[in-house]
Amino acid sequence: MAIAIRAKQGLTRRRLLARSASTIALAGLGGLVRPYLSRAADRPQIVCGIASGDVSAGSAVVWARADRPARMEVECSTIESFATIIRVASKEAQPDHDFTSKVLLEDLPPGQDIFYRVRFDDIASGIAGETQAGHFRTAPKDKSSISFVWSGDTAGQGWGIDPARGGTRTYRTMLENRPDFFIHSGDHIYADCPVPAEVKLRNGELWRNIVTEEKSVVAHSLAQFRGNYKYNLLDDNLRAFNAQVPMLAQWDDHEVTNDWSPIGTTDETGYAEDGTSRLVQRARRAFHEFMPIRAIPDEAGRVYRKISYGPMLDVFLIDMRCYRDSTWNKRDDRGDTFILGPVQLAWLKRELAASGATWKAIAADLPIGLISEDAIALGDGPPERREHEIADLLSFMKRAGVRNTVWLTADTHYTAAHHYDPNRAVYEDFEPFWEFVSGPLHAGTWTPGKLDNTFGPRAMFQKGCSAEQGENLAPCFGLQFFGRVDIDGRSEVMTVTLKDVDNRDLWSIDIEPRPDARPARILAEHF
CATH class of the missing domain: 3.60.21.70 (Alkaline phosphatase D (PhoD))
Known part of the structure; x- marks a missing residue:
């Protein structure tokens, strides 16, 4: 095993778009329910932010939590503007799981920045909720x-x-x-x-x-x-x-x-x-x-x-x-x-x-x-x-x-x-x-x-x-x-x-x- 120990400054990695990073980071801040920030009361809200996990070359899990019974709708794209949608998935969020929901996105392109957005639609009324955007990169x-x-x-x-x-x-x-x-x-x-x-x-x-x-x-x-x-x-x-x-x-x-x-x-x-x-x-x-x-x-x-x-x-x-x-x-x-x-x-x-x-x-x-x-x-x-x-x-x-x-x-x-x-x-x-x-x-x-x-x-x-x-x-x-x-x-x-x-x-x-x-x-x- 060849080993070299040294102090390092400013480790580099491949470029990730700074603009999309700041955009998504700001989007992630919208999940906390505060009275003075609440939108229309009849729209389902995302109350704990969004998350992704267990990412591989062709798949990833997307997670979110709603404020009521709702259907989680997830769309993903290789383009930050979502001009082209490559995958969609949905799953209900119900009280027995504290309104949490997660979906497995599959057949994704490898080695690619994936932009995804999540919203909850009210099950009873069908009213669409707020949308939050996130990002992950599939394995190469x-x-x-x-x-x-x-x-x-x-x-x-x-x-x-x-x-x-x-x-x-x-x-x-x-x-x-x-x-x-x-x-x-x-x-x-x-x-x-x-x-x-x-x-x-x-x-x-x-x-x-x-x-x-x-x-x-x-x-x-x-x-x-x-x-x-x-x-x-x-x-x-x-x-x-x-x-x-x-x-x-x-x-x-x-x-x-x-x-x-x-x-x-x-x-x-x-x-x-x-x-x-x-x-x-x-x-x-x-x-x-x-x-x-x-x-x-x-x-x-x-x-x-x-x-x-x-x-x-x-x-x-x-x-x-x-x-x-x-x-x-x-x-x-x-x-x-x-x-x-x-x-x-x-x-x-x-x-x-x-x-x-x-x-x-x-x-x-x-x-x-x-x-x-x-x-x-x-x-x-x-x-x-x-x-x-x-x-x-x-x-x-x-x-x-x-x-x-x-x-x-x-x-x-x-x-x-x-x-x-x-x-x-x-x-x-x-x-x-x-x-x-x-x-x-x-x-x-x-x-x-x-x-x-x-x-x-x-x-x-x-x-x-x-x-x-x-x-x-x-x-x-x-x-x-x-x-x-x-x-x-x-x-x-x-x-x-x-x-x-x-x-x-x-x-x-x-x-x-x-x-x-x-x-x-x-x-x-x-x-």
């Missing part, structure tokens, strides 16, 4: 350059939307980067973290949140889970970003509650007849209602999936919550232990081995080597408990000749670059790889954590709050982070840059791809 069929961003953790630890401090500014900064898409690594909401009206900062100033009834308590009801998503969508920056940049959505723990597991996480409503937690059911339903995520046939509610973004990139979005064991990650616990589960692990092996893309980005909701009772690493030593699944996966990739994998994650509330090397590891049966961590988008910042030596990680860069600043540092102090990835269409070199809320490049690396080396025997074993 050729080796065109790609740029995307990733991060996680929004509105956590009581840090909600303070308009006087610019709201969730990181979304505005990411929009300025004009990425092809955005990977949200999880913790879209903090269902277990109410937002108070005021928080006193350590410098004596006051942080003043927008407050809502549903965001003022820990979420238990379906309405409260939905209210967490609606709260975040009160922010101008987030709605403008959603209207222009397609999202690949994962989830982590705070979409449900802190450190949840499938069994053992519940409230007074207990479990359904099939043994699943009703609390988790409600949280899962709200997540899928408010995320522009495509449904997977015969597996309703599944989050893990692969998104192909042209011949140079496959993104593997994994789920480290739904299939884990129900206990804390402690050495003295007994029984089977999982972080991915056998079905998802087998799927990931098959899809990695089958991938023909130059780069395989494994989007995880937790880092591998950070010591935590909630995550994977237990501390120094050979693989134990959940680490066995990671060891199995890494060894499989070595045997199968699957190369050019990078791991992208958030969760830690600081940003870091971790290089894993068998020459430093207790467990040595794998090839070196990188893991990049970024976040929070808009939440409390933490100090960097400790890594174990099981897989030989080394922190090549890390930035969070200092011990003097203390944990849960407010977003206004500037330690909010995201990462940017650029893949050059000619050299296929991947450049990863860790950035902050003010768009400063903190650290960067160029990684040269290596040829895959996949033995036919390994492929035959897994297909």
Whole structure:
């Protein structure tokens, strides 16, 4: 692996029309219902903005939410003026889904800027509602350059939307980067973290949140889970970003509650007849209602999936919550232990081995080597408990000749670059790889954590709050982070840059791809 580490200024990517960017960003601001901005009362309104997601070479999901029962009408064009309409789709928005609706647009041209517009028509009267416009770019069929961003953790630890401090500014900064898409690594909401009206900062100033009834308590009801998503969508920056940049959505723990597991996480409503937690059911339903995520046939509610973004990139979005064991990650616990589960692990092996893309980005909701009772690493030593699944996966990739994998994650509330090397590891049966961590988008910042030596990680860069600043540092102090990835269409070199809320490049690396080396025997074993 050829590696060059350097500071970079002003990373470039292919041109995206500045005029259309500003037009769409402004259109995205029209979704918040305010009495003094309301149009005719009998026209259906778009109340949480619009969004797109799970974009590929020929398809994408478009999402919106109405203020009443209505039919969502979506038109798309390759021309910003919509002089020619290439696809239309529609779907009803009904109360049982909180008036959210999403459609899958298919048979789109690859490598193309797609402009779409959304309106809701009243079901009872047929009156047409307001229209909002958005944009996404389909994946290329050729080796065109790609740029995307990733991060996680929004509105956590009581840090909600303070308009006087610019709201969730990181979304505005990411929009300025004009990425092809955005990977949200999880913790879209903090269902277990109410937002108070005021928080006193350590410098004596006051942080003043927008407050809502549903965001003022820990979420238990379906309405409260939905209210967490609606709260975040009160922010101008987030709605403008959603209207222009397609999202690949994962989830982590705070979409449900802190450190949840499938069994053992519940409230007074207990479990359904099939043994699943009703609390988790409600949280899962709200997540899928408010995320522009495509449904997977015969597996309703599944989050893990692969998104192909042209011949140079496959993104593997994994789920480290739904299939884990129900206990804390402690050495003295007994029984089977999982972080991915056998079905998802087998799927990931098959899809990695089958991938023909130059780069395989494994989007995880937790880092591998950070010591935590909630995550994977237990501390120094050979693989134990959940680490066995990671060891199995890494060894499989070595045997199968699957190369050019990078791991992208958030969760830690600081940003870091971790290089894993068998020459430093207790467990040595794998090839070196990188893991990049970024976040929070808009939440409390933490100090960097400790890594174990099981897989030989080394922190090549890390930035969070200092011990003097203390944990849960407010977003206004500037330690909010995201990462940017650029893949050059000619050299296929991947450049990863860790950035902050003010768009400063903190650290960067160029990684040269290596040829895959996949033995036919390994492929035959897994297909």
